[in-house]
Amino acid sequence: MMRRSGPPRQSTIPEDTTRVNTQIRMPEVLVIGPEGEQLGVMQTRAALAKAEDAGFDLVEVAPNARPPVCRMMDYGRYRYQQQKKARANQKSSGGELKELRMRPNIEQHDYGVKLKQAREFLGEGNRLKLTVRFRGRELAHREIGREVLEKYIADLADVGKMEGFIQDEGRNMSVNVVPVKGGAKASTEE
Numbered sequence: 001m002m003r004r005s006g007p008p009r010q011s012t013i014p015e016d017t018t019r020v021n022t023q024i025r026m027p028e029v030l031v032i033g034p035e036g037e038q039l040g041v042m043q044t045r046a047a048l049a050k051a052e053d054a055g056f057d058l059v060e061v062a063p064n065a066r067p068p069v070c071r072m073m074d075y076g077r078y079r080y081q082q083q084k085k086a087r088a089n090q091k092s093s094g095g096e097l098k099e100l101r102m103r104p105n106i107e108q109h110d111y112g113v114k115l116k117q118a119r120e121f122l123g124e125g126n127r128l129k130l131t132v133r134f135r136g137r138e139l140a141h142r143e144i145g146r147e148v149l150e151k152y153i154a155d156l157a158d159v160g161k162m163e164g165f166i167q168d169e170g171r172n173m174s175v176n177v178v179p180v181k182g183g184a185k186a187s188t189e190e
Contacts, residue, residue: 018059018060018061019059019060019063020057020058020059020060020075021048021051021057021058022048023060024044024048024058024060024068024070026044026067026068027043027044028041028042028043028044028067029041029042029044029047029058029060029067029068029069029070030065030067030068030069030070031047031050031058031070031071031072032061032069032070032071032072033071033072034054034056034071034072034073041067047070050072051072054072056072056073056074057072057073057074057075057076058070058071058072059071059072059073059075059078096126096127097126097127097128097129097176098121098126098127098128098129099128099129099130099131100114100117100118100121100128100129100130100131101131101132101133102114102130102131102132102133102148103132103133103134103135103138104132104134104138104141104142104144104145104148105138105144106148111148111151114152115152115155115156118130118152118156118160118177119156119159122156122159122160122177122179122180123159123179125179126179127163127176127177127178127179128160128176128177128178129174129175129176129177130149130152130153130174130175130176130177131172131173131174132145132148132149132172132173132174133171133172134171134172134173135171139171142168142173145173146166146173149166149173149174149175150166152177153175153177156177158180159179159180160177160178160179160180161177161178161180162175162176162177163175163176163177163178164176
């Protein structure tokens with residue numbers, strides 16, 4: 001059985017809590033038309049009927065205002081564009097931060113497995129945090145952990161580069177690695 005390192009995967013799109021149409025609970029709302037013109041304060045039922053007649057959804061855009069501000073729009077299209085923006089922001093921010101944890105006395109085969117995972121993560125465009133954890137007497141030989149991290153950095157030089165320095169954090173020693181632009185394509189073609 002193979003275990004993944006790191007927290008469980010989550011959706012890249014934040015959960016939508018926007019109230020639409022019949023989910024709007026307030027008796028009166030300030031309505032903005034599809035072109036951005038203010039239609040004034042209306043009863044929620046009347047605003048909803050007006051939006052349906054025009055072929056739009058009534059979407060609550062400022063729920064904390066008194067009265068809440070609602071806008072007539074095509075909610076499906078709006079939601080699609082929000083998801084598209086979120087995906088574009090994620091791509092430009094460098095993807096997720098993945099973490100690989102190991103011990104300072106890692107065996108050669110385990111080293112190879114972790115190296116393959118690291119190449120895969122960097123090839124997908126994700127940032128990577130390599131962490132060496134020390135326990136007990138291993139704390140007296142921190143230089144071994146530093147050597148392991150330096151070896152990883154050297155072996156990943158074609159697909160990633162070190163970001164910052166090797167950090168010593170109590171029982172852990174870690175370093176961040178970011179993908180190299182040309183190297184990410186090369187590793188996925190292998």
